[in-house]
Amino acid sequence: MREKARAALDPVRWDFFAGGAGEERTLRANEQAYERRRIVPRVLRGTGARDLRTTVLGTEMAMPVLIAPTAFHRLAHPDGEAGTATAARRTGTVMVVSMAATQPVEEIAATGAALWFQLYPQPDEAFQRYVVARAEAAGCRALVVTVDSPVLGRRERDLRNGFTDLPAGFACENMRDATGAVLSIAMDPALGWDHIARLRESTRLPVVLKGILHPADAAEAVRHGADGIIVSNHGGRQLDGAVATLDALPGVVAAAGGRVPVLVDGGLRRGTDVLVALALGADAVLLGRPVLWALAAGGAHGVQQMLETLRTDLDHTMALAGAKRPADLTPDLVA
Ligand SMILES: Cc1cc2nc3c(=O)[nH]c(=O)nc-3n(C[C@H](O)[C@H](O)[C@H](O)COP(=O)(O)O)c2cc1C
Numbered sequence: 001m002r003e004k005a006r007a008a009l010d011p012v013r014w015d016f017f018a019g020g021a022g023e024e025r026t027l028r029a030n031e032q033a034y035e036r037r038r039i040v041p042r043v044l045r046g047t048g049a050r051d052l053r054t055t056v057l058g059t060e061m062a063m064p065v066l067i068a069p070t071a072f073h074r075l076a077h078p079d080g081e082a083g084t085a086t087a088a089r090r091t092g093t094v095m096v097v098s099m100a101a102t103q104p105v106e107e108i109a110a111t112g113a114a115l116w117f118q119l120y121p122q123p124d125e126a127f128q129r130y131v132v133a134r135a136e137a138a139g140c141r142a143l144v145v146t147v148d149s150p151v152l153g154r155r156e157r158d159l160r161n162g163f164t165d166l167p168a169g170f171a172c173e174n175m176r177d178a179t180g181a182v183l184s185i186a187m188d189p190a191l192g193w194d195h196i197a198r199l200r201e202s203t204r205l206p207v208v209l210k211g212i213l214h215p216a217d218a219a220e221a222v223r224h225g226a227d228g229i230i231v232s233n234h235g236g237r238q239l240d241g242a243v244a245t246l247d248a249l250p251g252v253v254a255a256a257g258g259r260v261p262v263l264v265d266g267g268l269r270r271g272t273d274v275l276v277a278l279a280l281g282a283d284a285v286l287l288g289r290p291v292l293w294a295l296a297a298g299g300a301h302g303v304q305q306m307l308e309t310l311r312t313d314l315d316h317t318m319a320l321a322g323a324k325r326p327a328d329l330t331p332d333l334v335a
């Protein structure tokens with residue numbers, strides 16, 4: 001799928017989707033962390049047919065894999081976010097809609113997919129409440145608040161290519177205010193935990209903080225009312241040199257202490273990667289670039305094919321490792 005996407009995409013768009021911050025050390029480290037791990041399988045456990053279904057914060061899913069929020073799907077394929085959502089609906093996968101989506105959340109929701117909505121915390125809290133209300137009204141079932149972006153990462157490929165904004169004819173459709181004007185996504189290094197506490201009070205939806213790496217921040221997140229945590233370094237697009245997410249996962253899981261679900265993203269490419277992340281304590285994982293590659297390669301159908309392939313791969317890997325359910329995946333299965 002990645003090679004098909006590379007062939008299909010304009011090189012500037014390829015660089016935007018593929019690239020990371022700085023030297024791309026963290027981007028590479030995310031995948032390498034999975035390559036380092038080895039599975040220690042159990043035998044003769046009579047798993048029979050596996051059952052990959054799971055429920056996270058009240059949302060049921062066919063497998064413990066969600067679609068990570070990624071910007072600008074219409075730059076990958078004309079099917080756009082609605083195409084990704086159609087694939088999610090057909091495979092029973094949850095899609096996290098990006099605040100930087102190029103279609104309105106109402107149109108994405110019209111596909112019938114189970115959606116969560118991602119938000120960059122906005123210093124204009126009245127506008128933030130307006131966006132949250134819109135996501136709620138469209139039927140989104142959780143808010144994912146991205147906390148690793150006090151400023152935008154330095155993506156050197158984009159700087160070289162002069163890629164600074166969406167081309168003409170595209171817009172961040174969920175950044176429109178009540179008058180229909182499109183506002184810019186603000187990133188504000190002045191924001192602190194009090195902002196999260198107020199956001200928590202402004203919605204009945206579960207609030208999941210995305211971009212936690214330090215165990216002390218996992219504890220702070222729980223203390224400030226977060227309902228879930230996503231261990232993420234933004235796919236290596238924010239702080240280059242940040243720890244690989246798989247290496248950060250056990251510390252965050254220990255700090256969360258079972259009080260809230262812990263999810264992880266970054267570098268997962270195979271069923272074995274999902275197995276390893278779950279064994280090391282994740283309740284579910286998210287996929288970023290694999291979805292973009294599949295969308296670029298084949299639109300909604302490509303994303304559906306990728307998700308079905310991953311599901312088959314995870315099911316097969318679990319059979320070989322002696323696991324019937326996600327809950328059977330424990331740390332002793334990873335060397
Ligand atoms: C092209 C691109 C755009 C992204 N846009 C967003 C975004 O709008 N909001 C967000 O929270 N994360 C965004 N991310 C980060 C992803 O949600 C996720 O953390 C990351 O892609 C996971 O790593 P992976 O691509 O190796 O699977 C983006 C990532 C990529 C590659």
Ligand SMILES: O=C(O)C(=O)c1ccccc1
Binds near residue numbers: 071185234237
């Ligand atoms: O989050 C990102 O990585 C990203 O590329 C993006 C794009 C547009 C607006 C905000 C973030």
